[in-house]
Amino acid sequence: MDRRDFLKKTITSGIVAGSTLVFPKMDRLWAASLTEGAPAWDLVAVRGGEPDQMFDSGIAAMGGIQSFVPKGSRVLVKPNIGWDVPPERAGNTHPALVKRIVEHCLSAGAKTVTVFDHTCDNWTRTYRNSGIEKAVKDAGGRIISGDSKGYYQPVDVPLGKRLAEARVHEAFLEADVFINVPVLKHHSSSMVTIGMKNLMGVVWDRWYWHRNDLHQCIADFASFRPPDLTVVDAYNVMMRNGPRGVSVNDVVSMKAQVISTDFVAADAAAAKLFGTEPADIRHIQIASDMNLGRMNLADLSIHRIML
Amino acid sequence: MRIRHLRPLRICFALVFFVLTLFLFLDFRDSGFRALAGEVLFLQFVPSLLEFMDTAAIGAAGFLLVLFLTLMFGRVYCSFVCPLGIFQDMVSRLARKRMSRPGLPGKKQNRSRFSYSRPHYFLWYAILILTVLLFLAGSGLVLNLLDPFSSFGRIASALFRPLVLGANNLVALVLEQWENHFLYRVNLPVFVPVSAGIALVTLLLVGWMSARHGRLYCNTLCPVGALLGLFSKVSMFRIRIAPDACGSCLRCQGACKAGCIDLEKQTVDVSRCVACFNCLAACPGQGITLRNHWRRQVRHNLPAPGRRGFLLGLTAAGMGMVSSRVDAGPDNPVNIVNPAESADSADPVGPVIQSRPTTIPETRTGPISPPGSVSVARFSSLCTACHLCVSVCPSHILVPAFLDYGPSGMLQPKMAFRSGHCNYDCTACLEVCPSGAILPLSREKKQQAQVGVARFIKENCVVYTDNTNCGACSEHCPTKAVAMVHYLTLPDRDLLIPEVTPDICVGCGGCEYACPTKPYKAIYVDGNPVHKTAEKPVEKAVEKRVDTNGEFPF
Numbered sequence: 001m002d003r004r005d006f007l008k009k010t011i012t013s014g015i016v017a018g019s020t021l022v023f024p025k026m027d028r029l030w031a032a033s034l035t036e037g038a039p040a041w042d043l044v045a046v047r048g049g050e051p052d053q054m055f056d057s058g059i060a061a062m063g064g065i066q067s068f069v070p071k072g073s074r075v076l077v078k079p080n081i082g083w084d085v086p087p088e089r090a091g092n093t094h095p096a097l098v099k100r101i102v103e104h105c106l107s108a109g110a111k112t113v114t115v116f117d118h119t120c121d122n123w124t125r126t127y128r129n130s131g132i133e134k135a136v137k138d139a140g141g142r143i144i145s146g147d148s149k150g151y152y153q154p155v156d157v158p159l160g161k162r163l164a165e166a167r168v169h170e171a172f173l174e175a176d177v178f179i180n181v182p183v184l185k186h187h188s189s190s191m192v193t194i195g196m197k198n199l200m201g202v203v204w205d206r207w208y209w210h211r212n213d214l215h216q217c218i219a220d221f222a223s224f225r226p227p228d229l230t231v232v233d234a235y236n237v238m239m240r241n242g243p244r245g246v247s248v249n250d251v252v253s254m255k256a257q258v259i260s261t262d263f264v265a266a267d268a269a270a271a272k273l274f275g276t277e278p279a280d281i282r283h284i285q286i287a288s289d290m291n292l293g294r295m296n297l298a299d300l301s302i303h304r305i306m307l
Numbered sequence: 308m309r310i311r312h313l314r315p316l317r318i319c320f321a322l323v324f325f326v327l328t329l330f331l332f333l334d335f336r337d338s339g340f341r342a343l344a345g346e347v348l349f350l351q352f353v354p355s356l357l358e359f360m361d362t363a364a365i366g367a368a369g370f371l372l373v374l375f376l377t378l379m380f381g382r383v384y385c386s387f388v389c390p391l392g393i394f395q396d397m398v399s400r401l402a403r404k405r406m407s408r409p410g411l412p413g414k415k416q417n418r419s420r421f422s423y424s425r426p427h428y429f430l431w432y433a434i435l436i437l438t439v440l441l442f443l444a445g446s447g448l449v450l451n452l453l454d455p456f457s458s459f460g461r462i463a464s465a466l467f468r469p470l471v472l473g474a475n476n477l478v479a480l481v482l483e484q485w486e487n488h489f490l491y492r493v494n495l496p497v498f499v500p501v502s503a504g505i506a507l508v509t510l511l512l513v514g515w516m517s518a519r520h521g522r523l524y525c526n527t528l529c530p531v532g533a534l535l536g537l538f539s540k541v542s543m544f545r546i547r548i549a550p551d552a553c554g555s556c557l558r559c560q561g562a563c564k565a566g567c568i569d570l571e572k573q574t575v576d577v578s579r580c581v582a583c584f585n586c587l588a589a590c591p592g593q594g595i596t597l598r599n600h601w602r603r604q605v606r607h608n609l610p611a612p613g614r615r616g617f618l619l620g621l622t623a624a625g626m627g628m629v630s631s632r633v634d635a636g637p638d639n640p641v642n643i644v645n646p647a648e649s650a651d652s653a654d655p656v657g658p659v660i661q662s663r664p665t666t667i668p669e670t671r672t673g674p675i676s677p678p679g680s681v682s683v684a685r686f687s688s689l690c691t692a693c694h695l696c697v698s699v700c701p702s703h704i705l706v707p708a709f710l711d712y713g714p715s716g717m718l719q720p721k722m723a724f725r726s727g728h729c730n731y732d733c734t735a736c737l738e739v740c741p742s743g744a745i746l747p748l749s750r751e752k753k754q755q756a757q758v759g760v761a762r763f764i765k766e767n768c769v770v771y772t773d774n775t776n777c778g779a780c781s782e783h784c785p786t787k788a789v790a791m792v793h794y795l796t797l798p799d800r801d802l803l804i805p806e807v808t809p810d811i812c813v814g815c816g817g818c819e820y821a822c823p824t825k826p827y828k829a830i831y832v833d834g835n836p837v838h839k840t841a842e843k844p845v846e847k848a849v850e851k852r853v854d855t856n857g858e859f860p861f
Contacts, residue, residue: 045859084732112486120783120821122701122730124337129732148492150480162661188791189778189803206779207823211662213775215800237854241787246844254854272860282776282800297861304859 186242264293424566460693521564553594675834702727724816759814783817
């Protein structure tokens with residue numbers, strides 16, 4: 001091979017290799033590997049304990065937070081901060097869990113840990129009354145607004161059937177690590193809302209999803225950037241009148257938590273905790289059909305912890 | 308304290324009142340300052356008067372205190388408290404400074420000084436009488452448009468506030484480039500062209516008049532000024548020229564913003580004096596002083612032109628009032644459309660249409676007045692359209708209406724759920740209304756005030772047209788008056804559709820705001836002309852609150 005050929009081949013293969021970065025998740029291939037292999041378990045479920053205690057034991061079983069959060073990385077922790085209700089109403093993720101996750105990420109050496117949600121109720125009241133704003137600040141994280149259209153950038157959703165494009169918060173696009181922290185609760189039409197539905201808080205225009213086959217859009221968007229880790233808060237669970245709830249009488253103390261890198265599996269396990277079959281929740285079924293994750297819990301290696 | 312110190316005293320009070328009042332309108336960071344609205348606005352004349360007429364209470368007696376102070380010291384309200392008056396003082400001071408800059412060719416030095424101006428009693432009292440007669444006949448239109456506090460409020464709300472929010476967003480954007488989130492961006496309020504237009508015209512008119520002629524507006528067009536002027540004619544302390552001590556240096560006349568000092572005749576027209584005390588500070592000696600007129604029991608004579616003007620004004624206003632008919636009630640309902648007969652719901656839907664447009668318009672009875680207003684009629688009779696509630700609403704759902712309340716209700720706010728909904732726990736508007744048009748209900752009472760009821764248009768609903776689940780309306784409902792009930796079972800899905808229980812609906816607009824259909828909503832709030840009390844949500848028997856199962860269902 002002469003010099004010209006060599007240069008041509010090297011440059012072309014370099015371009016081809018670099019262009020694979022266009023596809024989501026390919027940067028994982030190029031980045032230094034974070035764990036020796038995949039996490040020890042497909043799914044870890046914990047019961048009996050406070051939210052922070054359950055997370056401590058759950059994440060340890062998954063290999064420790066450092067397997068997900070490299071030093072110097074920018075982390076996005078996305079809880080459910082949808083409704084202007086206090087923590088005992090279980091309309092939002094429990095603030096103690098959010099605080100513990102932020103603390104873990106910072107102790108693993110994260111550069112910044114950002115928290116936000118595009119709230120349904122008035123956002124300053126919701127951030128404050130949910131207890132999450134204070135929890136994040138106390139932990140040393142950064143809580144920012146999701147309430148202005150200027151924060152959202154348009155993106156394409158290549159695998160979307162009904163949702164082909166969306167406006168997504170820039171924090172979601174800029175994060176190196178994305179941890180989804182939904183709260184398990186009843187929902188007025190999808191029966192339950194868990195991790196995949198929690199992603200609705202990352203986009204500007206939720207109305208479009210409701211308008212164009214809600215369940216399909218939920219599954220479509222989940223394909224855009226699957227979370228690196230899903231932590232489902234089932235400490236206090238709103239069993240009826242969700243997602244906002246009417247009073248504390250709607251809430252049951254369940255003291256459970258589900259952690260997984262497979263968001264479909266996490267949703268399926270949480271649905272079972274709620275008392276429904278995953279296949280009855282249409283967006284979980286669609287996501288499973290789209291091969292975004294595994295719904296059938298019998299196929300997974302599950303570690304169960306009783307505190 | 309010497310009388311020349313009255314001017315700096317006035318300036319102190321004026322600045323405090325002005326800054327606090329302005330901050331009420333401009334605070335966009337939810338600082339909690341609005342809790343002091345009652346105290347800050349206690350002395351605002353027109354709102355206090357209206358509040359007192361509705362419920363005679365100590366908290367509403369601010370205007371009585373103003374009248375008392377006027378009887379003691381003259382029109383101190385106009386210089387110490389009235390935000391429009393103080394604003395005019397700022398404008399005319401700036402204008403004078405610019406005019407008196409040295410070195411400007413062709414400008415005479417004495418342009419920066421005021422001069423005596425002749426009164427305009429005819430116009431002034433005609434407006435006062437017109438305002439009063441219209442109000443007694445049931446229309447507050449002229450009162451609302453001319454009330455100086457409300458005019459200032461509209462200017463602050465429609466013009467100043469967006470500028471402040473825009474500046475905040477700009478600085479926030481810059482800071483964010485450096486990863487600093489100390490400021491957050493805020494959404495601009497709903498733009499209502501009529502409201503902004505009237506505020507702009509008022510600002511330009513008042514601004515120009517004060518830049519050129521000091522307090523001309525206050526002494527020509529303002530009905531509050533006219534009324535307080537009448538009271539100040541018999542006030543205890545009045546400014547008077549002491550002919551023996553006066554050296555005719557003309558400094559007091561040059562400092563008089565109201566143009567009411569006539570040194571040729573050595574009189575001070577007390578009805579037009581706005582008690583700014585500039586003259587007392589300007590006089591190098593004791594040529595102009597405050598005199599206690601009650602001690603001397605002098606018979607007070609109206610100057611002849613004043614009396615004539617007063618009577619002519621009375622006649623003109625009377626004729627003007629008779630020749631106009633004003634309707635104070637809400638508009639007649641328009642756009643009454645009978646919903647189409649529903650097709651058979653079990654028919655499969657046609658091909659998928661992205662964001663299929665809806666076909667049936669909403670039917671609205673009338674405007675929705677804010678919670679705490681008791682009824683649309685009561686609200687419209689008390690609201691001065693100062694737009695303080697519009698400014699403090701965190702969800703931007705109080706929007707100035709144009710003719711929704713009838714011509715008399717021009718610019719009074721209505722609830723509109725296009726860009727938000729009434730947050731269930733929020734009491735912002737209830738805390739601030741200075742005229743009592745919105746009563747200060749407790750949070751619990753507000754949560755049972757039914758300002759309107761949700762109405763469902765099945766033919767517009769996604770579940771009906773597309774056979775896909777939605778439920779956005781019920782999601783937002785704080786009382787679950789909108790609940791999802793079984794509608795249809797298809798092979799791969801169970802469809803739920805909204806059902807409204809009107810008794811527990813409070814009309815917060817969560818459903819209307821969340822409904823994704825365009826251009827017409829499938830669920831919307833129809834206002835109650837008289838607010839009702841919603842029932843508390845019925846709760847089923849409390850099931851077990853602790854899941855003692857403890858096992859894993861997988």
